[in-house]
Amino acid sequence: MSDATAASAAPIAVVMGSRSDWPTMSEGTALLDALGAAYEAKVVSAHRTPDRLSEFARTARARGVKVIIAGAGGAAHLPGMIAAHTSLPVLGVPVQSKALSGLDSLLSIVQMPAGVPVGTLAIGKAGAKNAALMAVSILGLSDPELAARLDNWRAEQTASVPETVED
Ligand code: RP5
Numbered sequence: 001m002s003d004a005t006a007a008s009a010a011p012i013a014v015v016m017g018s019r020s021d022w023p024t025m026s027e028g029t030a031l032l033d034a035l036g037a038a039y040e041a042k043v044v045s046a047h048r049t050p051d052r053l054s055e056f057a058r059t060a061r062a063r064g065v066k067v068i069i070a071g072a073g074g075a076a077h078l079p080g081m082i083a084a085h086t087s088l089p090v091l092g093v094p095v096q097s098k099a100l101s102g103l104d105s106l107l108s109i110v111q112m113p114a115g116v117p118v119g120t121l122a123i124g125k126a127g128a129k130n131a132a133l134m135a136v137s138i139l140g141l142s143d144p145e146l147a148a149r150l151d152n153w154r155a156e157q158t159a160s161v162p163e164t165v166e167d
């Protein structure tokens with residue numbers, strides 16, 4: 001992981017509260033790799049590294065970031081605190097916690113007060129994947145080639161679903 005203040009031209013930033021979130025969040029970055037979407041990935045904790053969080057979020061737009069994906073578990077303040085510092089789109093991924101299976105993470109992320117939005121995805125790996133797809137969809141609004149790659153990926157997914165219940 002690179003330093004949170006390092007310059008980056010990647011339009012997508014994927015941040016997470018702990019290295020323990022990487023097995024979840026890497027499901028999303030694998031999709032970004034497959035779709036040819038550039039990203040940076042790093043650990044930024046709302047509670048353990050508050051100054052890193054502030055620096056990351058305040059400088060994100062100037063560094064070229066356009067969409068932020070933030071995954072965290074438990075008392076998951078990370079996406080909301082990032083959204084407090086920047087008006088870039090923030091997509092929150094509730095990581096499945098051991099104690100409460102991610103319900104704590106979900107409620108921490110989804111219940112933002114009016115005025116500071118966080119787009120909240122599903123708990124766990126499905127949420128990480130869908131956050132990546134949504135980030136690509138957002139960037140595709142101004143990048144037709146990226147949008148075409150997403151459409152192709154969706155078409156391949158559709159084609160892979162069998163109609164019969166067994167072979
Ligand atoms: C959160 O606490 C992280 O996002 C992680 O999901 C959770 C547990 O972190 P570790 O104790 O595994 O580092 O901040």
